[in-house]
Amino acid sequence: MVFLRFSFLAALVALAIATPTDRSAFIVHEHRAQPASGFVSTGPAPSDAELTLRIALNPNNIAGLESELNAVSDPSSSRYGQHLTPEEACCWIRQAQFRRALRRHFLAPDKQDLCDYNLPGWRRLAVQDTRFPGKLALQHRVSVFTHSATDETTIRTLRYSLPVELSGAVAYVHPTTTFSRPFAVPKPQPLPSNSKRDTDPTCADITTISCLQGEYGIPTTSATQTNNVLGPSGVSGYDNEFANFNDLKQFLAKYRPDFPATTKFDVELLDGGYNTQVTGFAGVEASLDIQYTVGVASGVPVKFISVGPLNNDTVSGFLDQINALISDPSRPTVLTTSYGFDEEDLTLPVAQGLCNAYAQLGALGTSILFSSGDGGVAGNEFECTTFVPTAPSTCPWVTSVGSSQTILENFTKNNFSEIGAAFSSGGFSNYFAAPAYQKGDVDAYISSLGDTYNGLFNTTGRGFPDVSAEGVNFVVVAGNETGLVSGTSASSPVFASVIPLLNDELIAAGKSPLGFLNPFLYSPAGRAALNDVSDGKNPGCGTSGFNATVGWDPVTGLGSPSYPKLRTAVGLS
Numbered sequence: 345m346v347f348l349r350f351s352f353l354a355a356l357v358a359l360a361i362a363t364p365t366d367r368s369a370f371i372v373h374e375h376r377a378q379p380a381s382g383f384v385s386t387g388p389a390p391s392d393a394e395l396t397l398r399i400a401l402n403p404n405n406i407a408g409l410e411s412e413l414n415a416v417s418d419p420s421s422s423r424y425g426q427h428l429t430p431e432e433a434c435c436w437i438r439q440a441q442f443r444r445a446l447r448r449h450f451l452a453p454d455k456q457d458l459c460d461y462n463l464p465g466w467r468r469l470a471v472q473d474t475r476f477p478g479k480l481a482l483q484h485r486v487s488v489f490t491h492s493a494t495d496e497t498t499i500r501t502l503r504y505s506l507p508v509e510l511s512g513a514v515a516y517v518h519p520t521t522t523f524s525r526p527f528a529v530p531k532p533q534p535l536p537s538n539s540k541r542d543t544d545p546t547c548a549d550i551t552t553i554s555c556l557q558g559e560y561g562i563p564t565t566s567a568t569q570t571n572n573v574l575g576p577s578g579v580s581g582y583d584n585e586f587a588n589f590n591d592l593k594q595f596l597a598k599y600r601p602d603f604p605a606t607t608k609f610d611v612e613l614l615d616g617g618y619n620t621q622v623t624g625f626a627g628v629e630a631s632l633d634i635q636y637t638v639g640v641a642s643g644v645p646v647k648f649i650s651v652g653p654l655n656n657d658t659v660s661g662f663l664d665q666i667n668a669l670i671s672d673p674s675r676p677t678v679l680t681t682s683y684g685f686d687e688e689d690l691t692l693p694v695a696q697g698l699c700n701a702y703a704q705l706g707a708l709g710t711s712i713l714f715s716s717g718d719g720g721v722a723g724n725e726f727e728c729t730t731f732v733p734t735a736p737s738t739c740p741w742v743t744s745v746g747s748s749q750t751i752l753e754n755f756t757k758n759n760f761s762e763i764g765a766a767f768s769s770g771g772f773s774n775y776f777a778a779p780a781y782q783k784g785d786v787d788a789y790i791s792s793l794g795d796t797y798n799g800l801f802n803t804t805g806r807g808f809p810d811v812s813a814e815g816v817n818f819v820v821v822a823g824n825e826t827g828l829v830s831g832t833s834a835s836s837p838v839f840a841s842v843i844p845l846l847n848d849e850l851i852a853a854g855k856s857p858l859g860f861l862n863p864f865l866y867s868p869a870g871r872a873a874l875n876d877v878s879d880g881k882n883p884g885c886g887t888s889g890f891n892a893t894v895g896w897d898p899v900t901g902l903g904s905p906s907y908p909k910l911r912t913a914v915g916l917s
């Protein structure tokens with residue numbers, strides 16, 4: 345990855361007419377017709393504005409990495425569970441060609457070992473402003489784009505060019521044509537007003553840890569393997585949020601009174617992430633994610649990985665996080681992220697770059713879970729003429745988690761039923777094709793639709809979510825206040841907390857942790873260990889959305905976890 349301080353004064357490079365043999369010629373590398381929705385151009389960028397650009401190379405053989413990932417993640421493979429080392433994963437990423445050309449244009453690193461790239465095809469290299477040769481043409485118009493709802497401004501372009509001899513080797517230059525809009529933050533609702541109660545034995549109005557344990561048969565006993573063997577569960581933090589230790593303490597005292605009072609979580613800060621611990625400023629999302637990982641995954645070490653604002657760009661934050669985890673020998677074995685984008689906000693190369701990085705991390709043995717989004721088939725849009733898939737959920741190498749809702753009446757342990765939550769985002773990617781592990785499910789669902797929604801979604805795309813979990817009325821303590829939060833943001837931590845408990849038992853039995861989950865989840869044994877959710881729908885874009893059905897569907901995926909069945913399915917007796 346090349347970091348370039350790029351001043352727009354220097355950017356006014358005249359475009360040469362590209363001829364294939366002319367080394368100095370430039371060719372348009374990425375362009376988009378209009379900014380991401382919600383952004384309007386509010387004038388040219390000031391001439392002294394600067395962007396820190398990264399240059400990502402195409403990986404050497406991404407199909408090879410994907411095939412390795414499947415080989416170690418598919419229970420029917422002889423190599424199941426034999427996760428790759430970073431060096432092994434790197435073989436599929438190393439991009440040896442174009443080194444000279446890169447050096448010519450971008451002062452490539454002296455280092456010969458291109459395995460130094462932690463992210464597929466990325467180069468880390470500090471380049472001084474003054475040494476930058478100014479050969480990268482951010483072509484035409486670099487503008488200030490203002491996000492209408494928040495007035496936040498960002499500098500982007502709708503197209504840029506690269507030297508012809510490099511265009512084939514470079515995946516993307518970022519940030520240029522990819523937009524990251526502010527995340528929607530969950531707003532806690534007050535506790536049920538009748539009694540101001542904060543527990544509910546029937547689980548009818550309030551979801552607590554014990555409700556989830558009851559519903560899904562999640563063990564209440566502590567993980568037994570020592571921390572450094574089991575590895576931490578990672579919880580991603582963005583948006584300058586932190587989770588407050590006192591909030592967690594208060595939450596656990598009430599909802600996990602069996603836990604030691606010293607129960608805490610670790611914090612890792614990247615890119616200037618915040619952890620001020622000031623009461624009143626704790627983030628609701630961070631509090632939710634931490635309380636339902638620490639609280640559900642009994643005895644599992646949890647690490648909050650807070651990615652700060654130094655990039656001025658969330659997509660760069662996602663890239664930095666994954667980069668840091670790939671090169672971290674004590675990387676989490678499970679990672680849950682309750683943040684995402686509309687797929688269309690990312691350009692295809694950037695979405696692919698992120699997805700390649702998740703494939704790499706998955707091949708090393710980390711289970712990566714993302715919430716699917718809270719806008720039904722509309723993603724993050726209020727108005728839409730076609731359905732809006734969300735990223736990184738549409739990446740085939742992550743596990744996307746949608747939301748279900750318990751039919752609350754007459755809830756008893758081991759006798760409850762779930763329907764898909766109306767906000768649960770799901771649908772089909774416009775960027776990634778349905779991968780082999782789910783192709784049959786996606787084809788069957790789409791053929792059952794007939795002509796319904798013709799033209800509103802991509803019939804060959806990767807379907808999401810993969811699975812679901814309860815996501816309604818979670819009690820959360822944030823900033824010393826107790827409230828209720830709903831969303832797929834709640835569901836991903838719950839599903840993600842089942843995994844380290846299984847890993848703990850697997851390790852105790854001398855087996856490997858689960859790693860990339862989907863080939864297992866979609867296998868006959870895996871799907872039989874999930875509670876199929878076959879009712880509910882996810883409206884949006886002026887439609888009633890998709891229906892949850894028997895089998896996989898784009899509202900609740902394959903269904904919610906049943907711990908006892910999952911234990912058996914992963915080979916524990």
Ligand SMILES: *[C@@H]1O[C@H](CO)[C@@H](O)[C@H](O)[C@H]1NC(C)=O
Pocket residue numbers: 394395396654655656
């Ligand atoms: C982020 O914005 C600040 C203020 O404009 C600027 O000083 C800084 O260099 C920017 N960071 C990057 C990585 O571009």
Ligand SMILES: *[C@@H]1O[C@H](CO)[C@@H](O)[C@H](O)[C@H]1NC(C)=O
Pocket residue numbers: 753754
């Ligand atoms: C819940 O139980 C009550 C009383 O037994 C019964 O009348 C009602 O139909 C039940 N509701 C559902 C959804 O089964």
Ligand SMILES: *[C@@H]1O[C@H](CO)[C@@H](O)[C@H](O)[C@H]1NC(C)=O
Pocket residue numbers: 754759760
């Ligand atoms: C489960 O609950 C339903 C609805 O209340 C009831 O009809 C059924 O008998 C219950 N089943 C068991 C096994 O308790």
Ligand SMILES: *[C@@H]1O[C@H](CO)[C@@H](O)[C@H](O)[C@H]1NC(C)=O
Pocket residue numbers: 773774775776777778802803804805806
């Ligand atoms: C539909 O998805 C495929 C990948 O399955 C992609 O190649 C194609 O471009 C997409 N079509 C549209 C119109 O987005």
Ligand SMILES: *[C@@H]1O[C@H](CO)[C@@H](O)[C@H](O)[C@H]1NC(C)=O
Pocket residue numbers: 623824
């Ligand atoms: C948190 O709230 C409780 C009352 O619910 C109060 O006693 C306590 O002082 C508060 N703590 C802080 C740090 O504000």
Ligand SMILES: *[C@@H]1O[C@H](CO)[C@@H](O)[C@H](O)[C@H]1NC(C)=O
Pocket residue numbers: 793796889890891
């Ligand atoms: C969803 O189910 C309802 C009721 O069965 C049906 O009328 C509707 O056509 C279905 N919609 C889709 C998109 O499958």
